[in-house]
Amino acid sequence: MKITPGKINELLSEPGCEHNHKPGEKKKKACQQQAEPGAAQGGCAFDGAMITLVPITDVAHLVHGPIACAGNSWGSRGSLSSGSHIYKMGFTTDLSENDVIFGGEKKLYTAILDVQQRYQPAAVFVYSTCVTALIGDDLDAVCAAAAKKLGTPVIPINSPGFIGSKNLGNRVGGESLLEYVIGTAEPEFTTPFDINLIGEYNIAGELWEVLPLFEKLGIRVLSKMSGDARYHEICYAHRAKLNVTICSKALINIARKMEERYGIPYIEESFYGVEDINRCLRNIAQKLGDLSLQTKVEQLIAEETEKLNTELAYYRERLKGKRVVLYTGGVKSWSIISAAKDLGMEVVATSTKKSTEEDKAKIRTLLGAEGILMEKGNAAELIKVIAQTKADMLIAGGRNQYTALKAKIPFLDINQERHHSYAGYTGMVAMARELEEALYSPIWSQVRQPAPWDLEEVL
Numbered sequence: 001m002k003i004t005p006g007k008i009n010e011l012l013s014e015p016g017c018e019h020n021h022k023p024g025e026k027k028k029k030a031c032q033q034q035a036e037p038g039a040a041q042g043g044c045a046f047d048g049a050m051i052t053l054v055p056i057t058d059v060a061h062l063v064h065g066p067i068a069c070a071g072n073s074w075g076s077r078g079s080l081s082s083g084s085h086i087y088k089m090g091f092t093t094d095l096s097e098n099d100v101i102f103g104g105e106k107k108l109y110t111a112i113l114d115v116q117q118r119y120q121p122a123a124v125f126v127y128s129t130c131v132t133a134l135i136g137d138d139l140d141a142v143c144a145a146a147a148k149k150l151g152t153p154v155i156p157i158n159s160p161g162f163i164g165s166k167n168l169g170n171r172v173g174g175e176s177l178l179e180y181v182i183g184t185a186e187p188e189f190t191t192p193f194d195i196n197l198i199g200e201y202n203i204a205g206e207l208w209e210v211l212p213l214f215e216k217l218g219i220r221v222l223s224k225m226s227g228d229a230r231y232h233e234i235c236y237a238h239r240a241k242l243n244v245t246i247c248s249k250a251l252i253n254i255a256r257k258m259e260e261r262y263g264i265p266y267i268e269e270s271f272y273g274v275e276d277i278n279r280c281l282r283n284i285a286q287k288l289g290d291l292s293l294q295t296k297v298e299q300l301i302a303e304e305t306e307k308l309n310t311e312l313a314y315y316r317e318r319l320k321g322k323r324v325v326l327y328t329g330g331v332k333s334w335s336i337i338s339a340a341k342d343l344g345m346e347v348v349a350t351s352t353k354k355s356t357e358e359d360k361a362k363i364r365t366l367l368g369a370e371g372i373l374m375e376k377g378n379a380a381e382l383i384k385v386i387a388q389t390k391a392d393m394l395i396a397g398g399r400n401q402y403t404a405l406k407a408k409i410p411f412l413d414i415n416q417e418r419h420h421s422y423a424g425y426t427g428m429v430a431m432a433r434e435l436e437e438a439l440y441s442p443i444w445s446q447v448r449q450p451a452p453w454d455l456e457e458v459l
């Protein structure tokens with residue numbers, strides 16, 4: 001797949017994404033998001049493509065570029081595997097100055113053969129980077145030649161960092177699956193209750209919190225994109241009856257195009273918080289259109305709610321009325337509000353940085369008139385909001401933990417680096433436990449005491 005200006009524009013104008021149009025407006029416009037100086041922590045397009053695809057566990061992910069690009073993404077996310085660990089190996093062609101002058105295609109071809117012979121992955125995914133795109137290496141041709149020689153799929157992912165943001169890279173990754181992988185094989189059998197999960201990356205094992213629920217209901221997850229996925233299951237994803245996109249607009253292009261190509265409808269759901277997981281199960285059953293399945297879902301919800309009420313009673317008592325500032329992106333900025341509300345906590349401010357108009361409308365309803373919506377944010381702004389709202393705690397991504405420390409309040413990591421899974425009913429208990437432990441840690445009373453040298457100055 002060549003990444004041309006037309007292709008980039010198509011991905012940025014994805015009609016399935018509400019970022020591209022305001023409610024009531026007919027005309028959709030391209031995503032205006034521009035990379036900003038100093039915003040590199042957000043990741044480049046190459047990083048975005050890797051984030052989307054690396055969780056496919058039995059694939060060798062080979063980065064064609066300077067070794068530092070591979071370091072950009074490798075191991076930075078906690079997507080877990082129940083099988084192969086090839087995805088955790090860092091493969092790169094490690095381009096040198098000589099390769100920049102004479103071209104890196106031969107080196108890439110040899111690297112693909114080497115990786116395949118040494119590790120026998122189900123497929124090799126080859127990622128371009130800024131340097132290899134700029135020197136004009138023909139990724140598609142090299143991958144096609146290597147695939148012919150090996151008899152193994154070798155998939156080119158044309159996602160050089162300079163084409164745009166991490167989000168665009170997510171979509172380029174999804175587009176590559178659509179073009180080269182989905183629809184290339186058939187499942188052994190199908191059932192009326194086959195679904196795909198799209199945009200769920202099994203961070204800290206979250207997928208494993210919800211799979212047992214689907215099993216109990218007799219719903220089969222045919223293909224996962226891409227948490228704990230195997231290459232072959234993505235090949236036959238086109239036989240599912242329903243696509244469920246989870247907490248993310250990142251791969252909405254896959255869902256929408258699969259609807260166009262294969263007639264598979266899609267719904268957007270969240271696994272965080274009791275209300276959301278209940279709604280997700282109900283919506284899936286309703287979309288699959290089976291009455292007995294809908295009855296089973298109601299029974300399951302009743303059982304799980306009863307169990308959960310017992311398990312959460314202690315935590316609800318301890319967390320009641322605690323004030324939280326939430327600083328995360330996209331749908332998590334409202335789905336976590338709903339989870340915190342389930343626990344009796346009050347979210348006093350949240351970020352809306354990466355939220356769509358639809359997300360913002362949900363946030364406004366959940367927060368109420370008093371709640372603060374932060375359009376932009378940085379450490380200084382966050383500290384100001386924490387002081388203004390007298391928040392007890394900050395829930396945010398890992399790199400904001402030092403902001404919480406400066407504000408002398410507890411912190412819960414909610415982003416991709418987290419080590420605990422918060423999805424589904426069992427995840428809700430884990431979240432309550434983590435919140436309670438963070439809030440009641442004895443360290444906070446010590447941290448808030450004046451430093452000895454400050455006291456000496458007063459004396």
Ligand code: SF4
Pocket residue numbers: 044045046047065068069072128129130131160161162
């Ligand atoms: S792909 Fe480009 S922007 Fe991304 S890490 Fe490599 S050099 Fe940097």
